[in-house]
Amino acid sequence: MLTETAAQVNYQMASTCHLRYWHCWSRFACRWWCDMRAGLLRTRITVMQPISGKDVNGAVTQDWAEFGRLWADVRNKSGLETIKADKVTGIVRVSIRVRYNTKLNNAMRVIVNNVIYNIKAVMHDVNSREYTDLICEAVT
Incomplete structure (x- = not known):
């Protein structure tokens, strides 16, 4: 029967982390330390x-000039129809999370899939x- 020391157990747990950093000695520490995972920014x-x-x-x-291209998590928050100048117009709001x-x-302004948002x-x-949230509205 093999017995493992605490150091060996911690090393094995660390190797299961998606980043394989030393700070991820348990899955709980990994969730706390590595909260902004790249998989969410797709x-x-x-x-x-x-x-x-x-x-x-x-x-x-x-x-307008390009400031930069970033990876982000884009979430549609709400949509609204209003009447402005005797026309029905739609307002789309999104939340964009970047590093x-x-x-x-x-x-x-932000361009997402050829849609322009202010x-x-x-x-x-x-x-x-860890992150910056951008609250945006679609340009109509």
């Missing part, structure tokens, strides 16, 4: 930022600094 998004320029007549124009990024702001709010996870 949608590729493009973040656009506004840039100002001048045209040939000297008038100020606003255009922690303090450079994102609500002047930017960022309405940016909420950073200031306690653990």
